[in-house]
Amino acid sequence: MNEQETVQKLTAKFPFLTETTRVARIRRIFCGVPKESFREVLDFVVQELGFSILCTITGVDDGDTIGAIYHLAVQSGGMFNLKVNVPKDNPVFKSVTDIFPSAEMYEREIIDLLGAKVEGLKAGRRYPLHETWPAGEYPLRKDWTYTKGKV
């Protein structure tokens, strides 16, 4: 995979991504995307650039924003990591289950463990926390502490 060529195709279409895209090492591209243009960029990367495998979605607690990194890959092994950040007081992501049905599991994890909301996901049970877990407790946030007997 020619990383520089891929980055050039991407920044030709979306010039505002030039500062936030970098080639970390061979076969790894990282890109930060503002949330307004997230879906457009994702569609371009999946369809035009060919990164059509979703490996996983990583949730990040960045202080005052919550981030989600979408790890997309191509059959020959190169990975494109797309990061999008949303403000913590209103953390809403758009679901990608219409093109990646398996993303449902990862989106449910960031809903339960980081307290994000995902628009477009159909109603379902808690995953991975148990059914009687109280609302409002998000274990993987950096400021969440646990004492025995709290939940």
Added chain:
Amino acid sequence: MLKLAEKVVTWARTKSPWIIHFNTGACNACDIEIVAALTPRYDVERFGVIIKGTPRHADVLVCSGPLTKQQNDRLVRIYEQMPSPKFVVAVGTCACSGGVFHDCYGVLGGINAAIPVSAYIPGCPASPEAIIDGVVKLLASLDPK
């Protein structure tokens, strides 16, 4: 007459306990060691132990993994499906006390928080020799003489 029947039944139970294996969410290392104990190299089958697929056929519940909040109801349900008299063996440190996870959110401790345990086999993972030792000790304690 009834005493004789009881003696035969106790003999059958101590000479040939059937087990059901359950994993409450462990990393699987203890499960691999339990299965290894059942295979010909360590061979716990020479004690008459057979692994069954359902708790309704089993005398002994061999359980690995810490007790999580999600597994609480399910483990109790499996225990209640076993016919009396039944025994529980906790394999591995996680099943004995929660192991490295005992202070985590969502973990209630070892499986003795939900069901009564007859034998504890510590280790991470418990080696097959330790499992055989624990099973033999359990059988010896069941034997009335």
